[in-house]
Amino acid sequence: MTKRVLISDPLSEDGIFPLREAEGIEVVKKTDLTKEQLIDEIKDYEALLVRSQTKVTREIISAAKNLKIIGRAGVGVDNIDLEAATEHGVIVVNAPDGNTNSAAEHTVAMLMSLARKIPQAYYALKHQKWDRKTHVGVELKGKTLGVIGMGRIGREVALRAKGQRMKVIAYDPFLTADKAEQLGVSEGTVEDVIKAADFVTLHTPLLKETKHLIDKDAIAKMKDGVQIINCARGGIIDEDALYDAIVEGKVKGAALDVFEEEPAVEHKLLDLPQVIATPHLGASTVEAQESVAIDVSHDVVRLLGGDLVKNPVNMPSVPKDIMKKIEPFFYLAEKLGAFLAELREDTIEEINVYYSGELHDVEVGPLTRNAIKGLLKDHFGDHINDVNAAFLAEQQGLVINEHITSQTDGFVNLIKLEAKTTAGTKAVSGTLLKGLGPRIVKVEHYNVDLIPEGHIVFIRHKDQPGAIGKVGSLLAKNNINIATMQVGRSDVGGDAIMLLTIDETATDEDLNVLTEADDIYDVSAIEL
Numbered sequence: 290m291t292k293r294v295l296i297s298d299p300l301s302e303d304g305i306f307p308l309r310e311a312e313g314i315e316v317v318k319k320t321d322l323t324k325e326q327l328i329d330e331i332k333d334y335e336a337l338l339v340r341s342q343t344k345v346t347r348e349i350i351s352a353a354k355n356l357k358i359i360g361r362a363g364v365g366v367d368n369i370d371l372e373a374a375t376e377h378g379v380i381v382v383n384a385p386d387g388n389t390n391s392a393a394e395h396t397v398a399m400l401m402s403l404a405r406k407i408p409q410a411y412y413a414l415k416h417q418k419w420d421r422k423t424h425v426g427v428e429l430k431g432k433t434l435g436v437i438g439m440g441r442i443g444r445e446v447a448l449r450a451k452g453q454r455m456k457v458i459a460y461d462p463f464l465t466a467d468k469a470e471q472l473g474v475s476e477g478t479v480e481d482v483i484k485a486a487d488f489v490t491l492h493t494p495l496l497k498e499t500k501h502l503i504d505k506d507a508i509a510k511m512k513d514g515v516q517i518i519n520c521a522r523g524g525i526i527d528e529d530a531l532y533d534a535i536v537e538g539k540v541k542g543a544a545l546d547v548f549e550e551e552p553a554v555e556h557k558l559l560d561l562p563q564v565i566a567t568p569h570l571g572a573s574t575v576e577a578q579e580s581v582a583i584d585v586s587h588d589v590v591r592l593l594g595g596d597l598v599k600n601p602v603n604m605p606s607v608p609k610d611i612m613k614k615i616e617p618f619f620y621l622a623e624k625l626g627a628f629l630a631e632l633r634e635d636t637i638e639e640i641n642v643y644y645s646g647e648l649h650d651v652e653v654g655p656l657t658r659n660a661i662k663g664l665l666k667d668h669f670g671d672h673i674n675d676v677n678a679a680f681l682a683e684q685q686g687l688v689i690n691e692h693i694t695s696q697t698d699g700f701v702n703l704i705k706l707e708a709k710t711t712a713g714t715k716a717v718s719g720t721l722l723k724g725l726g727p728r729i730v731k732v733e734h735y736n737v738d739l740i741p742e743g744h745i746v747f748i749r750h751k752d753q754p755g756a757i758g759k760v761g762s763l764l765a766k767n768n769i770n771i772a773t774m775q776v777g778r779s780d781v782g783g784d785a786i787m788l789l790t791i792d793e794t795a796t797d798e799d800l801n802v803l804t805e806a807d808d809i810y811d812v813s814a815i816e817l
């Protein structure tokens with residue numbers, strides 16, 4: 290069936306060729322939809338591609354019944370409600386590298402324009418004013434640039450500033466002294482940076498911690514005559530505080546590419562001659578737009594084709610080599626979850642997942658998510674997927690613990706899934722046999738060897754002669770054919786289990802016939 294992709298912001302046509310070329314994908318571009326129109330439109334699409342204009346709100350995500358993926362052609366995902374996307378099982382991907390160079394070059398262009406007042410001089414001259422006095426600038430050489438946020442763009446800006454023979458001091462929670470030395474910059478706290486800088490440039494995401502990072506107090510600590518550049522996100526600077534500081538003369542100038550509210554056409558900061566500005570153009574180059582559109586398009590094609598995405602934002606990404614190692618276990622983990630869901634007798638409070646053997650040194654998060662998906666599938670149906678499994682489990686109050694153990698029970702790899710309920714603990718273990726596929730090898734304390742698929746009947750009974758024959762003949766009464774049978778017991782003559790696979794789904798009525806026998810305690814049907 291054709292899958293539909295809606296592009297709701299202007300994206301490079303050259304960059305979306307992976308979508309245009311993909312089989313079974315239809316691309317629709319509608320870049321002037323109102324919020325209400327988008328809410329109405331989105332229900333027919335599997336994918337939505339945006340830049341920064343479209344605000345992908347909870348309301349839009351809730352209306353998007355078929356949506357699987359939101360692609361952000363750029364870095365910042367602050368225009369997408371990530372929590373709502375995760376809850377609805379919609380994966381969000383971005384294009385983290387494609388516009389780094391353009392954004393860094395734009396920042397440097399802003400820095401140089403600010404230092405030499407080029408936009409103001411240009412504006413005056415365009416208005417027939419040959420004014421050489423007002424537009425005297427300062428050199429960058431020998432000045433200190435303070436960089437807050439030394440990620441992809443911050444680092445590129447720092448390197449370029451060194452090319453202008455500036456000194457660079459930077460802060461980033463992940464910037465170590467060694468790394469700073471390698472990059473040829475000094476490092477310090479936010480306070481050290483803003484106190485030392487002649488120019489401060491911001492390159493963090495907009496987060497709770499960075500909202501109004503540059504406020505009245507921070508500005509008060511800066512040098513008199515400091516100049517500030519923001520090509521990251523509007524909310525990082527408290528715009529009222531910046532306005533006051535410029536009017537008071539504390540801040541000599543500011544270069545802004547981004548604003549708290551965009552579009553920002555009637556903004557008081559734009560009335561100040563000390564402020565130069567661009568309308569969020571950091572990533573607006575032919576190269577960057579093509580590159581980010583290619584990156585997100587590839588991820589959309591991957592996801593809609595059932596493959597793993599490269600740049601997920603709302604779930605951890607796993608390196609390719611590790612993914613190759615763990616992917617074959619996804620099916621087993623999900624089936625163990627589904628089996629355990631049938632085994633439990635009460636509400637699950639805690640899940641413990643034990644990994645051992647070959648799985649002792651890999652990233653097991655994706656396996657746990659698959660196990661939870663299987664476990665909660667009955668409850669949530671198709672709504673549960675890899676993206677929202679952990680979230681939905683948490684919402685149900687489930688505590689999930691992962692353990693890496695050395696207990697392999699003699700298998701090369703082993704996953705044991707254990708559910709703690711008020712009625713006790715139940716567990717099921719499985720392995721992946723080379724060349725043979727997945728097997729359930731233990732149910733509670735009984736050793737078994739079961740291919741985890743198809744229609745299964747789980748029977749608890751007393752171990753005694755004739756039990757197997759009795760089950761066979763009772764089921765035959767309802768025309769139920771047994772394909773395979775597994776038995777397990779604790780002691781001779783004690784409690785035992787039977788795991789039958791049958792050719793077709795059996796109803797409760799069909800199986801009730803088994804409970805006629807005194808020595809059969811419990812029967813349940815498990816669909817895997």
Ligand SMILES: NC(=O)c1ccc[n+]([C@@H]2O[C@H](COP(=O)([O-])OP(=O)(O)OC[C@H]3O[C@@H](n4cnc5c(N)ncnc54)[C@H](O)[C@@H]3O)[C@@H](O)[C@H]2O)c1
Binds near residue numbers: 364569571
């Ligand atoms: N103007 C534009 O058109 C444009 C274009 C691209 C990116 N951006 C924006 O630029 C910013 C940086 O993008 P990037 O690609 O370099 O992202 P990045 O993730 O590579 O780097 C962000 C850095 O900020 C650091 N950081 C997080 N919290 C911090 C804090 N409290 N203090 C200091 N540092 C902190 C992180 O550790 C990280 O190193 C983002 O806000 C992005 O949305 C804007």
Ligand SMILES: O=C(O)CC[C@@H](O)C(=O)O
Binds near residue numbers: 342362363569573
């Ligand atoms: O889409 C754009 O042009 C802006 C992109 C930029 O803000 C980003 O965060 O990548």
